[in-house]
Amino acid sequence: MTTTPVSFALPTVPLRKGESTAQRILDAAEALFSERGFSGTTLRDVAARVGLRIPSLYNHFASKESLYAAVLERGFGPVLGVLSDFLDEGSESRGDATRVVERVMALLGQRPNLARLVVHETLSGGQRLTPLLRNWIAPIFARAHEMAETGPAARRWDAERIPLVVLAMYHVVVGYFAIAPLYLELNGSNLMTTSALARQTEFLKELVATLFPEE
Amino acid sequence: MTTTPVSFALPTVPLRKGESTAQRILDAAEALFSERGFSGTTLRDVAARVGLRIPSLYNHFASKESLYAAVLERGFGPVLGVLSDFLDEGSESRGDATRVVERVMALLGQRPNLARLVVHETLSGGQRLTPLLRNWIAPIFARAHEMAETGPAARRWDAERIPLVVLAMYHVVVGYFAIAPLYLELNGSNLMTTSALARQTEFLKELVATLFPEE
């Protein structure tokens, strides 16, 4: 079922027109999946959004499942790249934590759907994300904990609370994007404007400063 | 093809004599809706879980939509009660914020599905929750902001950041329950044990203490 993608290693030169169609399908699917979840999204909606008939989607993706997988792969690659780069370098100072917050906020600010996708996945226990999780996210999470134990957080929080601090930061970052649509509808404030994003980024940096006191 | 991973071996919700069928249906529906969302949940699954045939559900609820609405109403009543009581009393000191954190954690600790339901709703922009939102949640949110502006938070954060602090606290509280299933699957730690919940509650109180400095 879960056809682990035999990579899109198309022979030598990727076809430009075809690839752009695939990209447009991915864009539409990402938007719909992130808003409505996997089962709430229909291929009819995706096709209509791209301006295609449904069967044409099958020229680019083998199934709805594999389309979803492709959305996840394309989306989370860069985010996880940022995180794993950061974690590989290792961080001892608070400045590193501040920097990763800035980069993640910049990334998710441009692609807020990714945050929403990951929230959908966490709610369902990561049933569909699991292959990705096992390979990428789990090690990153583990490394984050390990790092936090030796990093600046350890000076403020005892060991058994470190995971809670990490989780809390994660939720504040991701939840901001998840709630943005509702927040807009509810009181008219748009959390996704550049100024609002900058404000949230500054707030997060101050949060980091508060939670992880400098030596 | 939506491969539902777990096939249910008949009644998961035991037949309790004093409890009405409607309540048992609500229990089953709440569990499924909170895990899979509205469109990911089928009436077949609900019926199987209760140990009924599908049409029997219609003796108690007029439609899938109204079953969902009933789940929401039953679930959020108490939570919103706690919040609105708290907000009506008004709060000037940090102790009040601490107390509301304790009560909300106790409530959601017993009914974690509620947190997950509300996250599903926020992701979809509250399309289905809107009637409830308009009547209950929106005023509460507004009041929380207003209160935070005159409460202890105002001494630490300038006005335009207050909403961000409120949102952050909200996400840390709700996100904890939303991620619990995934967290369990990912590294074996169960966030829903009483000791884990107590630890999170203590952590939240410390967070409140850090974010809302005493006079």
Place this chain on the structure above:
DNA sequence: AGTGCAAACTAACGCTAGTTAGTTTTTTTG
């Protein structure tokens, strides 16, 4: 006992989902 009614059942409907087959159009390529 017998009536009445709520709540369970069986059966089946219409609709929409994802998917496949087969055909035509478009694009690439030698």
Place this chain on the structure above:
DNA sequence: CAAAAAAACTAACTAGCGTTAGTTTGCACT
């Protein structure tokens, strides 16, 4: 410019969805 490949199309299928109609069961009450 013709052949081949890719990608669009039409049509149709199967399966599962929520829902309805009509029937039977089980229990309360005279």
